[in-house]
Amino acid sequence: MTELPGLVVTGVSGRMGRMLVKTITESGRARLVAGVEREGHAWVGRDIGEAMGGAPLGAMVTDDPVEAFARAQGVVDFTAPAATVAYAGLAAQARAVHVIGTTGLEPAHLEKIAAAARHAVIVRAGNMSLGVNLLVRMTQKIAAALDADWDVEVVEAHHRMKVDAPSGTALMLGRAAAEGRGVTLEQAMVSGRDGITGARERGSIGFSAIRGGDIVGEHDVIFAAEGERVILRHVATDRAIFARGALRAALWGQGQKPGEYDMMDVLGL
Numbered sequence: 001m002t003e004l005p006g007l008v009v010t011g012v013s014g015r016m017g018r019m020l021v022k023t024i025t026e027s028g029r030a031r032l033v034a035g036v037e038r039e040g041h042a043w044v045g046r047d048i049g050e051a052m053g054g055a056p057l058g059a060m061v062t063d064d065p066v067e068a069f070a071r072a073q074g075v076v077d078f079t080a081p082a083a084t085v086a087y088a089g090l091a092a093q094a095r096a097v098h099v100i101g102t103t104g105l106e107p108a109h110l111e112k113i114a115a116a117a118r119h120a121v122i123v124r125a126g127n128m129s130l131g132v133n134l135l136v137r138m139t140q141k142i143a144a145a146l147d148a149d150w151d152v153e154v155v156e157a158h159h160r161m162k163v164d165a166p167s168g169t170a171l172m173l174g175r176a177a178a179e180g181r182g183v184t185l186e187q188a189m190v191s192g193r194d195g196i197t198g199a200r201e202r203g204s205i206g207f208s209a210i211r212g213g214d215i216v217g218e219h220d221v222i223f224a225a226e227g228e229r230v231i232l233r234h235v236a237t238d239r240a241i242f243a244r245g246a247l248r249a250a251l252w253g254q255g256q257k258p259g260e261y262d263m264m265d266v267l268g269l
């Protein structure tokens with residue numbers, strides 16, 4: 001019998017790290033090989049299940065990603081930009097599929113990730129849920145059908161601990177609207193209005209961010225015209241939707257050619 005693909009979860013103690021552990025171990029479709037945290041973290045050297053306050057899982061938390069990745073077929077990474085760039089290089093060396101959920105990546109980070117994807121499979125998306133990826137496609141189609149008399153605004157809400165804005169999802173939605181319009185997001189983006197901003201520029205795509213409490217993630221794409229509005233909305237109530245998407249991506253990536261993919265590729269949308 002062939003062995004299930006082995007996966008490493010980086011940032012294993014984080015909100016998404018814990019959810020990934022639960023999703024992977026309950027799936028019966030992959031093996032949890034190890035969790036990674038940085039040197040000095042209180043979880044290092046402990047069994048992942050015990051560190052999470054439950055039964056042992058027979059997989060340890062380590063601060064040595066090189067050794068852990070060498071034992072795995074996939075690395076599932078929801079951490080922070082600096083860590084993700086380092087893990088991209090190490091996962092590529094190990095020829096492990098690298099699933100990147102981390103957001104807040106700047107152009108310099110993306111260049112390094114693209115370089116790593118020359119040697120290994122990387123699946124990266126600012127949102128791994130099926131619902132949001134469907135919404136991205138719908139946004140693109142609606143934007144293509146409407147002219148610039150319809151103002152596009154993306155409004156997102158997240159928990160108080162989120163460190164980046166606009167969210168990765170908001171950027172995916174804004175980019176899809178821009179693509180539908182036949183412009184680049186960079187040409188159209190207006191983010192975080194404050195003070196005497198002047199009237200709205202025709203054709204611009206606006207972004208607003210709310211941060212508070214334990215909001216998992218909510219996104220509206222508003223198409224506003226004279227006398228009517230179309231509003232597309234996704235509400236996440238459980239981080240399991242992201243973890244399920246990431247697991248699906250890690251399994252899908254096995255046997256793919258080196259390159260950078262997204263959830264549209266994984267979901268066939």
Ligand SMILES: NC(=O)C1=CN([C@@H]2O[C@H](COP(=O)(O)OP(=O)(O)OC[C@H]3O[C@@H](n4cnc5c(N)ncnc54)[C@H](OP(=O)(O)O)[C@@H]3O)[C@@H](O)[C@H]2O)C=CC1
Nearest residue numbers: 011014015016078079080083101102103125126127128242
């Ligand atoms: N694409 C998607 O579908 C989704 C993406 N996300 C994104 O995933 C990321 C993580 O979110 P969340 O789990 O809520 O965040 P948390 O802060 O709860 O967890 C982040 C984890 O990454 C670790 N980490 C951060 N920086 C480093 C570093 N430089 N080196 C090593 N480890 C590091 C943290 O360790 P430490 O505590 O030591 O800093 C922690 O364990 C964010 O970018 C978020 O936007 C979240 C949900 C869905």
Ligand SMILES: O=C(O)C1=N[C@H](C(=O)O)C[C@H](O)C1
Nearest residue numbers: 103126127162167168169217
């Ligand atoms: O930080 C989060 O929590 C989330 N981040 C992703 C984003 O930036 O869009 C996905 C989801 O909305 C949750």
